[in-house]
Structures are given as C-alpha cells and as structure tokens.
Amino acid sequence: MVNETLMQYFEWYLPNDGNHWKRLADDAPHLAQKGISKIWMPPAFKGTSSADVGYGVYDLFDLGEFDQKGTVRTKYGSKEDYLKAIATLKANGIIPMADIILNHKASADHTERFEVVEVDPTDRTKILTDPFEIEGWTNFTFDGRQKIYNDFEWHWYHFTGTDFDAKTGQTGIFQIQGDNKGWANNDLVDDENGNYDYLMYADLDFKHPEVVQNIYDWSDWFIQTTGVGGFRLDAVKHIDSFFMKNFIRDITEKYGEDFYVFGEFWNGDEQANDDYLENIDYGFDLVDVKLHQNLFDASRQSEAYDLRQIFDGSLASNHPQSAVTFVDNHDTQRGQALESTIEEWFKPAAYALILLREAGLPCVFYGDYYGIQGDFAQESFQDIINNLLDLRQNYAYGKQEDYLDDANCIGWTRLGDDEHKKSLAVILSNKNASHKLMFVGKKWAGAIFTDYLGHCQESVSIDQEGWGDFPVEAKSVSVWTC
Numbered sequence: 001m002v003n004e005t006l007m008q009y010f011e012w013y014l015p016n017d018g019n020h021w022k023r024l025a026d027d028a029p030h031l032a033q034k035g036i037s038k039i040w041m042p043p044a045f046k047g048t049s050s051a052d053v054g055y056g057v058y059d060l061f062d063l064g065e066f067d068q069k070g071t072v073r074t075k076y077g078s079k080e081d082y083l084k085a086i087a088t089l090k091a092n093g094i095i096p097m098a099d100i101i102l103n104h105k106a107s108a109d110h111t112e113r114f115e116v117v118e119v120d121p122t123d124r125t126k127i128l129t130d131p132f133e134i135e136g137w138t139n140f141t142f143d144g145r146q147k148i149y150n151d152f153e154w155h156w157y158h159f160t161g162t163d164f165d166a167k168t169g170q171t172g173i174f175q176i177q178g179d180n181k182g183w184a185n186n187d188l189v190d191d192e193n194g195n196y197d198y199l200m201y202a203d204l205d206f207k208h209p210e211v212v213q214n215i216y217d218w219s220d221w222f223i224q225t226t227g228v229g230g231f232r233l234d235a236v237k238h239i240d241s242f243f244m245k246n247f248i249r250d251i252t253e254k255y256g257e258d259f260y261v262f263g264e265f266w267n268g269d270e271q272a273n274d275d276y277l278e279n280i281d282y283g284f285d286l287v288d289v290k291l292h293q294n295l296f297d298a299s300r301q302s303e304a305y306d307l308r309q310i311f312d313g314s315l316a317s318n319h320p321q322s323a324v325t326f327v328d329n330h331d332t333q334r335g336q337a338l339e340s341t342i343e344e345w346f347k348p349a350a351y352a353l354i355l356l357r358e359a360g361l362p363c364v365f366y367g368d369y370y371g372i373q374g375d376f377a378q379e380s381f382q383d384i385i386n387n388l389l390d391l392r393q394n395y396a397y398g399k400q401e402d403y404l405d406d407a408n409c410i411g412w413t414r415l416g417d418d419e420h421k422k423s424l425a426v427i428l429s430n431k432n433a434s435h436k437l438m439f440v441g442k443k444w445a446g447a448i449f450t451d452y453l454g455h456c457q458e459s460v461s462i463d464q465e466g467w468g469d470f471p472v473e474a475k476s477v478s479v480w481t482c
C-alpha cells in the first residue's frame with residue numbers, strides 16, 4: 001500500500017480564463033508522479049457568472065455547456081474540458097473528486113411572491129415580525145438549458161429562506177412560511193446563530209420530498225455523466241444531516257465503498273465534530289478544522305505556542321479514520337471569508353505535520369503548492385512540499401513513535417514496514433536551534449542519517465540501540481533519513 005494524498009486543485013484567485021480544466025489535465029502525469037492519489041476539483045457548475053469561483057451555484061445540470069448567466073463556460077472551462085480532465089486524471093491513476101454545493105441556489109430566473117417572517121440574524125429561532133409577503137428570487141427555470149437532462153423547476157416552496165425582497169429592496173433573513181416549512185430541525189444543523197440552516201442565497205429545504213428526489217436524480221446523472229470518484233461536500237453544517245447521511249449511504253451503496261466522500265464541517269469544536277460524525281454514522285470524513293486552527297495559532301504565536309498541544313482536540317487525534325488534514329484552503333487564504341492563513345515561516349512544519357503522520361488523509365493546497373498571484377499574493381512552497389511528498393510516498397510508513405514532549409521542539413519517527421523499510425525522524429522547532437534523541441530502529445545501528453530537506457548540513461550516526469540525536473535549526477523543520 002502506498003500512502004494516499006489528496007490535493008485541492010484550486011485557490012480563490014485563479015484567473016477567470018476558462019483554462020483551468022486544461023491546466024489540470026496537463027498536470028495530471030506530474031501530480032501522479034508526486035504521489036497525489038485524489039484531486040479535489042473546484043465546483044464545475046454554472047454559477048452567478050463566469051467569474052464565480054463556484055459556490056454561487058445556479059444550475060447543477062450545467063457543467064459549462066449552456067448559455068446561461070451570460071456564459072457557456074464556467075470560470076474553469078467547458079463541460080468538454082471538465083470531462084477530459086476527469087478522464088486524464090483517471091488514466092493517470094488519480095481519483096477525481098467533485099466539489100458539490102447542495103445548501104443553496106443563487107441567481108434565480110424569476111421572482112415569486114410568498115409569505116415570510118423575518119428572523120434575528122444572530123438567533124434564527126427568534127421571529128421578529130408577523131408574516132408578510134415578499135417578492136423573492138426563488139423561481140429557477142433554467143431557460144438556457146431548455147429542460148435538457150432534467151425538467152425540474154424550482155419554486156419558493158422548495159426553499160427554507162432567502163435574504164432579499166425585490167419588492168422593497170429590503171435585505172434580511174426571511175424564513176419562508178407554509179405547510180411543513182421552517183428551518184431544518186435544530187439537532188440536524190449547526191447551532192451557531194440559534195440554527196445555522198440558512199447560510200446564503202435561496203436555501204434548499206430538505207424536508208421537501210421533491211427537493212430530495214431532484215438531488216437524487218441529479219447525483220445519478222452527474223456521477224454517470226462525469227465518472228467522478230468522490231465528492232467534497234460543501235457547507236455541510238448548514239445542511240440537514242439526516243438527509244446527508246442517507247444520501248451518501250445510498251451513493252456508496254450504488255457506486256461502491258471506493259466512492260470517497262468528505263465534508264466541509266467548518267467547526268473546530270470537539271463535541272460538535274463527535275456529534276456530527278455520530279449523526280452521519282461515520283458515513284463520510286470531515287476536514288480537520290481544529291488542526292488547521294492549531295496550526296494557525298502556532299504560526300501566529302511563534303515561540304509562545306506550546307507545540308505539545310498541536311494535535312489537541314483535532315480530528316487527527318480523536319477520529320483519525322475520519323480526518324482530512326490540511327494546512328490552508330480557498331476560504332482560509334488571505335482576503336477570504338475565513339481568513340486564517342498559516343504564516344509562511346511555519347508552512348513547511350505544518351506540511352510535515354500533515355504529510356508525515358499516520359493519522360488522516362492530508363490535503364495539499366494548490367495555493368501553497370503553486371503560489372498565489374495578485375493583491376493577496378503568496379509565495380510557492382513547491383520545492384519543500386515536493387520533498388515532503390517524496391518522503392510521504394517512500395518513507396512515512398509503519399509504526400509512529402511520538403516525542404511531543406517539549407513546548408518549543410517536538411518530533412516523531414516512523415519505523416517503516418515490510419514494503420518501505422527505511423525509517424525517518426521528523427523534528428521541528430518554533431524557537432531556538434535544538435536537538436532530540438529519538439529511536440529509529442535497532443536495524444539502523446551505525447547508519448548515517450541526513451536531513452532530506454537540507455536545512456541541516458551535518459549527519460547523525462545511529463547508536464547501537466537504534467537511537468539518534470537529531471538536530472533542527474531555529475524555527476525550522478528537518479526530516480532525517482538514510
């Protein structure tokens with residue numbers, strides 16, 4: 001078995017040139033060679049415009065094929081390019097994964113009149129007004145697609161809420177009224193703001209059987225049309241977890257357990273993650289938000305951060321089988337909604353902390369690998385990530401021994417397995433140059449270890465009992481192997 005590695009193949013500020021699917025296809029052989037086994041592709045659906053990153057989704061059945069919202073292609077290219085990129089990834093042994101947005105729909109074709117109550121944005125269970133009529137953007141007819149693939153039309157009663165009254169120009173959080181209407185049950189969505197069912201745009205009502213049926217119809221069409229091998233589920237804390245559990249269970253029953261799914265449950269709270277995983281019967285994995293927050297804190301607080309806490313409360317610690325570990329993503333990069341970018345000095349250590357450990361499926365961020373251009377530019381960490389990917393592919397196997405024993409300097413070793421016999425020792429410091437005595441295996445007695453990352457120039461000889469005294473530079477990371 002070779003270690004699996006996921007890559008998020010986009011960042012927020014990619015150029016709107018319609019060439020990204022082509023870039024991905026061209027890059028596939030290189031990615032495979034680096035040990036990338038799964039690619040999380042950006043959303044492929046027609047959004048509010050060609051510039052939409054993909055989360056303002058308009059039509060799930062338009063993958064860049066129909067003239068809608070002023071464009072045929074999406075930001076990333078045409079449907080044909082998307083299908084080609086998927087086929088090329090598969091030909092290179094990489095599983096292509098689609099980012100799917102089921103929480104909301106944006107940019108409806110027509111307005112409709114219906115009754116709402118306005119709720120308190122900070123407590124959506126608190127109703128502020130008597131019912132009144134608004135004119136909302138809730139009628140989706142997809143005129144440019146002309147009912148090809150699917151003839152469903154969306155109306156106000158398929159949604160729980162919206163945020164704009166076209167009649168008065170008033171904005172607010174408007175909960176749609178009617179039979180069996182209201183937010184998802186409090187136990188099934190995040191409890192921030194009282195009930196966090198509503199995030200943005202027109203919010204899908206998963207209590208409505210026609211909505212559930214349409215999403216099932218769409219998923220069959222989408223998986224069979226594209227051949228994707230998995231999903232990244234957007235914004236799951238805003239979606240009825242009962243629906244999500246059943247939906248993913250049914251998909252994996254139909255398309256096989258290898259159909260890999262993970263969700264964006266953006267909540268660092270331990271209990272909330274425990275509860276959510278239980279609610280969905282551990283049916284899909286979750287991004288490790290707490291680990292990201294710990295990495296962010298460590299990068300910000302520098303030597304004041306106690307590195308012994310780096311995995312505290314993380315999914316990698318609590319639910320290693322369900323954790324997708326990551327350093328940054330399209331929301332945490334600079335200038336974005338959840339901005340919490342790991343500071344540059346700590347990025348190499350952060351990538352060592354996800355790529356060389358036993359727990360979790362690590363995800364490499366496109367913006368870290370290729371750099372980010374523009375107002376929120378960031379340098380590329382491709383060289384160091386390549387080294388860490390080589391180590392992950394060839395060395396990071398077998399028993400893990402932890403030395404998470406010093407506030408400013410921690411380390412661990414991997415002792416190898418039958419197929420990957422080499423050992424490695426990782427050491428990182430957030431303060432002074434330091435060193436640590438670590439065990440790499442008795443069979444390496446007398447062997448000479450060097451720093452694969454090249455940060456330390458000296459060599460370390462392993463003693464008769466299989467231990468080495470491994471150094472690290474100040475605020476740095478080294479990975480020792482032979």
Ligand code: CA
Binds near residue numbers: 198
């Ligand atoms: Ca929702």
